[in-house]
Amino acid sequence: MENNDSFFQRVFEVVKLIPYGRVTSYGAVAAFLGSRSSARMVGWAMNASHSYHENIPAHRVVNRNGLLTGKRHFGGSDVMMELLLSEGVQIENDKILNFDQIFWDPAKELL
DNA sequence: TTGCTGACCGACG
DNA sequence: CCGTCGGCCAGCA
Numbered sequence: 001m002e003n004n005d006s007f008f009q010r011v012f013e014v015v016k017l018i019p020y021g022r023v024t025s026y027g028a029v030a031a032f033l034g035s036r037s038s039a040r041m042v043g044w045a046m047n048a049s050h051s052y053h054e055n056i057p058a059h060r061v062v063n064r065n066g067l068l069t070g071k072r073h074f075g076g077s078d079v080m081m082e083l084l085l086s087e088g089v090q091i092e093n094d095k096i097l098n099f100d101q102i103f104w105d106p107a108k109e110l111l
Numbered sequence: 112t113t114g115c116t117g118a119c120c121g122a123c124g
Numbered sequence: 125c126c127g128t129c130g131g132c133c134a135g136c137a
Contacts, residue, residue, distance in 0.1 A: 025119085042119075064119075
């Protein structure tokens, strides 16, 4: 892998690789990049994804609890939840029920 | 340019 | 159990 890309670019690369109907956590992506403490940057990268022309499935990235913490940044509505629901993800009260089942760990799946 | 903030996470008291 | 703090990096006033 090339390390010349910025942190954000690396985050996008991983997020774009998330399979349909699967989700991952900020910490998992951060850990895959080598810095689990940089989970905040992953979330910030999602915010920056608005500026990028590429399609970033940010709705497939949630926090460690499987909670849709970033839904408020997703158009200000339940768009994030709707997208996940359309992918077969079970959600209740902004939380992914089968999080353990659909969790996609880049460190394991991608490698 | 400096400094604050942010869609997180883990540790500590 | 719950509140607080540090760490990581980039964007913005």
